Amino acid sequence: MLKQRWQLAWHFYRQASLQQRLLTWVQGILLVFILTLSQTSASIQAYLAQNLDQLLGADVVLSQAMPLSDTQQTALAGMSSQIVLTQSLELTFTHQQQWQTGLLKAVAADYPLQGELRSSLDPSGSDTSSSRGPMPGEIWLDARLFSSLALQIGDILSLGTSELMVSRILQHEPDRLMQGHSVQMRALVHRQHLAQLQRPGDRIQHRYLVAASKAQIAQIRDWQQQFLPAAELYHKQGAHPLALFWQRTENVLGLASIVLFFMAAIALQQLSRLQRQREHFFTAVCLSLGASRPTSLQIAIGKWLFGVLGMLPLALIFAMACHWLLVDWLAHTFTDLHWRFNPSLALQTVAACMLVFMLFQLPLWFSLQQACVRQLIQPSPQPMHQGLFLLSAFGALSAIAAYYSDNLLLTGMVLLALLSCIGLLLLLSWLLLTAGEKLSQSFSGLLPFVLYMMKQRLMSKSTQILGTGLAAFLLLFTLMLLKDLGNSMTLYQRQHDGNLLVSQATSAQMADIEAWAAAQNIAIRQQKPFLYAKLTQINGVALAQTQHKPSDSLASFNQPIRMHWTAQLPDNNRLSAGEWWPAGTANWQQLSLEQEVMTDLGLKLGDRLGFVIEQQQVDFILNASHVYQSGVGAITFWVQVPPAILQHVQAPRYSMASLELTAAQFSQLSALWQKHPSLRMVSLQELTARFDRILALVTTVISGFVVFISLLAALVIVISVHAVESQERKKNSVILSFGLSKGTCLKLNLLEWLITGAIAGCGAIAATWLAGSLIYQSQFALPYQPNFIWLLATLLILLSVVTALGFAVSQRSLRASVRQLMQE
Amino acid sequence: MAYHLKSRIELCGVSQTFSQNAQQVQLFQDLTLTIAQGHSYAITGPSGSGKSSLLMLLSGLAQPSTGQGYWLENDSRRPLAGLAKEIGYIFQQFHLLPELTALHNVALPLKLRGVKHAEQLAKSWLDKVGLGHRLQHKPAQLSGGEQQRTAIARALVFSPKFIFADEPTGNLDSQNAQDIADLLFACCEEQGAGLVIVTHSELLAARAEQIFNLAQGHCQLRQSKLQEVYRA
Structure with missing residues (x-):
């Protein structure tokens, strides 16, 4: 019996309607995206695990700014x-x-402990294994540093007072795990030179490569947590330091996929009306022939299942191809990252996606329970179906949001941005169509008629506008906003902070900078003091145990951070919660934390934060929270404490500062660096270049995402046209029956798509402007000044694309005639 | 209206064939017929005899396989395709646009033609067909009879010279059918429009000035209250 039903389902599936094919396309695109995302993420995580195993250069690595004491070394x-x-x-x-x-x-x-150290005599020459590092008096530089300093093998490089001979090109260090993701240039010298080079206050990172058994690793972990909580510890049984970062990346993209599912929901909502009519008709016919409801339900489920299973091989092939392309692109960042398909993960992903797709189909199947023979005689609307559909769509979207959410703030922001855009597009559609219809009511002609018809079909028009508007919004947001952001940041920074930022200077270095600046007649625009502190505990619990989800703040707090002391709230900060300490307060164990960090770490006023400052454990009460505001300099700190801390904590003090240099003065900087090689200064040009690199990466990722969105937007247009095709054809036939020509129908269609494109474009631009203003205001407190020529050009392109696509897919409805009306 | 000012539709020796399953099927052959503005005509015949096809030939919507169709006016003879703007249609299924109210459905042809005060004119027509109280109702809220009244108002609102009605009472009960027929004939007469009805209803056909019967490929005049000449 069941076999017969499946055979029937197979029979009907093979006679798939256009709706069925469109449904398969929507599901296929979603599946390809989720499969690509999960497979790529799995590849990176597998790579990182392998990387940890091969590039730790030891069984355990213990890292901190201070050297171990003799007792610690012995232990x-x-x-x-x-x-x-x-x-x-x-x-x-x-x-x-x-x-x-x-x-x-x-x-x-004694270096290296495990693995191979490789070097060569030529930047592009073949490398050889070296059993030890450089001898005293030698320096090995990596190829990029070697060429950027225009060096030759045998040249002498001065570092402080040391004169070192460039003897080899450094090709590979076996313990580069910690720098695996960094593009920082590097050099290797014998240890004795660092001792000569070191100046008071220089922060030298000490890394202890340890050979240990599994049992010893566990022992060392316990010991570190007890005696060296501020130190970082990595071991072969642990997680890669970048694992959380990539988990976060996957989560952000996963959250963004809500847009895809939302658009799919729009498409499916459009399809469901047609599907319901067909399925109800089929079920009613079955019932009238004596079949039971379960039979028709099983056939409907069978048809859907065959549809999903039928597209599965193609979706898998596409996902594998996308995965391969992504891995190939990521291989620039992760050398040795190889494409590897994970079948069990693919199976899990497919199963999860099928569950979500089923949720979308549930209302249709449920409504089949209400199908009856009476409907063959008297079709009646079923309002319950729409409510159930909304509930299912909401359930599916919530499930995706919950699965990918690791940070309430981020999830909230993504969802809020999307909801704002959707709300704005809907509001604009309603407002413009209503106003257009009202204003043109007393006029005759094609435009008033189009506006009237669009207003009457507000529901289906809104979905078309939403689909195209969302795709355009994301495209604009990526390409334009980030570009404008970069330009404004550069301009702003130059106006307020000069073109040279001193990110770390000791007291001696700062004194020399001041002297050098005075000699060059340069004003120091800002100077703020700080010391390094490592957050180890929150309310007496170790940081690692309080935070289980990845966040940007947590990633930064895994390293020592800059702690600024100040009596007054800085001019470029605003108090957002709590109370700032009175000037001259003796209560030094209190602090103010950046509001976003508080949200990220889930902190509240009154929490106790334990920091290790120069091996001294100090507890602070979180008494205030601040936010950055622009206008008076960009140097700001996450953690700020009262100046009284200086009387209780002995730690090296540093400064951050900013200056404005002329092009000629930049070449004079060498003198400062030759005297203080560890002085950290970065030019605006370098900062901009770094920003541009990040921007390029983000733009590539989002552009890939936009391809999926555009595909779905195109599908939404096709489906929404298909959903009203019979009404549209009837409308055109009726117009022809008034003696009007096909040219009139054509013009009406063009006008309709132009209005759709214009509203979607205006909505997308308005949403981008809104998002831009909000981001600028909340993150940088800057006014957003978009490029209007760019905006207009984008609007025109969007208008052309939407009109052309809409017009192309509406061709079937333009094949109308009065004959068809007579034949009905 | 003086007869010489009236428009006429002439079919001269037309035949209509079509292919079905690789076979040529002939609907009718060598048919000559004249339809004049201001008069009413009914075409009857069994299902599949080609009544609707004949209607399409008369309205210029279809081209005959052989023979010619003309539109004659002011002593000029033009192809039937040029008649399109002078024709109104009434269908068995009404074919009102479901999104529009009765008022907007009737105003639609006027608005599309750029006629000023389209809604006022539409309102007066709805009053005329007895739907002055249903202006803002959408088709789904109207009964079958009311929908057909709206369709009649829509077909006549732009003053066409001919009205072609395909089974206009086919979906209505006998009382409604009678009312609609009264209305249709009265309105056409008032407007001076030629009315061509395709119907199975003998009662409806009997109200026309001429009745043609189409059967087995031939069209015969069954009854005439006119002095028109036809050859079949």
């Missing part, structure tokens, strides 16, 4: 078979008039 030695120390310092290398910021790593004869 660690007791839990391991060998320890190798590497030290690194970020500094500026200078050679003649060239300079370049990079990381100097110092090692001794």
